Amino acid sequence: MRPFRYERAADEPGAVVAVAQPGAKFLGGGTNLVDLMRLGVESPSLLVDVTRLPLDRIELREDGGLRIGAGVRNSELAADSRIRERYPALAEALLAGASGQLRNLATTAGNLMQRTRCSYFQDVTMPCNKRIPGSGCPAIEGEHHNLAILGHSEHCVATHPSDLAVALAAFDATVRVVSPEGARDIPLVEFHRLPGDEPQRDTVLGAGDLIVAVDLPALPLAALSRYRKVRERASFAFALVSVAAALEVADGRVVDVRIAFGGLAHRPWRAAVAEDVLRGEVAGPEAFAAAADAELAAARPLRDNAYKVNLARAALVQTLEELAA
Amino acid sequence: MDRVAPEIAGVSLRINGEQHALELDTRTSLLDLLRERLGLTGTKKGCDHGQCGACTVLVDGRRANACLLLAVTLDGAHVTTIEGLADGDELHPLQAAFVAQDGFQCGYCTPGQICSAAGMLAEVEAGWPSHATADVAEAPALDADEIRERMSGNICRCGAYPNIVAAIAEAAGL
Numbered sequence: 001m002r003p004f005r006y007e008r009a010a011d012e013p014g015a016v017v018a019v020a021q022p023g024a025k026f027l028g029g030g031t032n033l034v035d036l037m038r039l040g041v042e043s044p045s046l047l048v049d050v051t052r053l054p055l056d057r058i059e060l061r062e063d064g065g066l067r068i069g070a071g072v073r074n075s076e077l078a079a080d081s082r083i084r085e086r087y088p089a090l091a092e093a094l095l096a097g098a099s100g101q102l103r104n105l106a107t108t109a110g111n112l113m114q115r116t117r118c119s120y121f122q123d124v125t126m127p128c129n130k131r132i133p134g135s136g137c138p139a140i141e142g143e144h145h146n147l148a149i150l151g152h153s154e155h156c157v158a159t160h161p162s163d164l165a166v167a168l169a170a171f172d173a174t175v176r177v178v179s180p181e182g183a184r185d186i187p188l189v190e191f192h193r194l195p196g197d198e199p200q201r202d203t204v205l206g207a208g209d210l211i212v213a214v215d216l217p218a219l220p221l222a223a224l225s226r227y228r229k230v231r232e233r234a235s236f237a238f239a240l241v242s243v244a245a246a247l248e249v250a251d252g253r254v255v256d257v258r259i260a261f262g263g264l265a266h267r268p269w270r271a272a273v274a275e276d277v278l279r280g281e282v283a284g285p286e287a288f289a290a291a292a293d294a295e296l297a298a299a300r301p302l303r304d305n306a307y308k309v310n311l312a313r314a315a316l317v318q319t320l321e322e323l324a325a
Numbered sequence: 326m327d328r329v330a331p332e333i334a335g336v337s338l339r340i341n342g343e344q345h346a347l348e349l350d351t352r353t354s355l356l357d358l359l360r361e362r363l364g365l366t367g368t369k370k371g372c373d374h375g376q377c378g379a380c381t382v383l384v385d386g387r388r389a390n391a392c393l394l395l396a397v398t399l400d401g402a403h404v405t406t407i408e409g410l411a412d413g414d415e416l417h418p419l420q421a422a423f424v425a426q427d428g429f430q431c432g433y434c435t436p437g438q439i440c441s442a443a444g445m446l447a448e449v450e451a452g453w454p455s456h457a458t459a460d461v462a463e464a465p466a467l468d469a470d471e472i473r474e475r476m477s478g479n480i481c482r483c484g485a486y487p488n489i490v491a492a493i494a495e496a497a498g499l
Contacts, residue, residue, distance in 0.1 A: 006351045079453040091461040099478020235477035
């Protein structure tokens, strides 16, 4: 690991000023960043520790939604009674991620900022356009069974590893960011990027931006929601495919629905096409399958990951059937 | 590789009840601080990537991977390692249960398993749900499935899992 200076930020303005120094990065729980530094993937010359900022609370908002402080640990967020009762898929997503130890460290903002677990990105002896732009993407012809089927490019086929972000994408969350220019709110579904020809940019954030909170709207239908994660072992593994869904049914028909997929793309994949297909339809397996097919018509599987199309379809249909039951 | 001088920073923290004021290379993990600087070798280094759980300790009462924690971030923290769990010669109930249930073979993962289980039982006590909890809105009830899920961050290469689960269940009074 390369030597680095360490500063503990006392307040938000101080954090933003400190991170403007060359080679500086924010440090949250460190569960991904410290590992990437050890692997040589990241080599900051200054770490600005933002875990002592007063961003560790979950507060009720005037509109009935919740403001989740950027520093709230994943385990505390999953244990919050308001999250468990009003947004159960969000608690389920958190609890499906990582391990108990890691969830005690990992922060809300850090979860959104974690990097892909593509094996080529994490191996500094290999080319990777995300790590070294222009060096190439060995995953396209190589080991890619767990990589993207939607929204990828000739430059990068990585997936975003977060479970939390998938539930946040389904629930219309926004990310609150401060910078020297002031504060702004970014819809979660626009926060992460598709790779295009700049796969080194995971998100739309600029260099001096500090995430201070994630806001959840009131969204009553989220009270009936599920997160389903399919993985290669029963626990402590990244998703092959995951689904966050909320469903409201009246008189047998779909009144409203929210769907997002994980494990399929460079960002959480909000399934707006499937949602449009479902609204007003009879809530049942036929409509659920038609909605999944409509969304996944855009899939462009790689050589070894076409299985994800069927898996995503089955996961969505089963999740919606559970919610409709 | 070009040589760059290390950066040094101060940190003051309490480990197993003893206060330490230290000047450290900022790259020092809590795990390396414990083992290499303070001689507390009960905490083990397995993968050094947060994947195996052998380095699990309690930080301010919460279980955490010591390999991923930079020691300089822990100013003011209270750390408990396997050496700090027992009350003098009186084993911690989890330590006694691991002995009684033969919850290990080689023993390398055991300190991490025991510290993790101590943190885990406190999480259950606080009403935290897990992936094995059928309804996350309800208070969880500890059983073998809950123990397995909640302990998935601790790997045992010997495969002593059945006895590890039995030991934790015994300590939890199941």
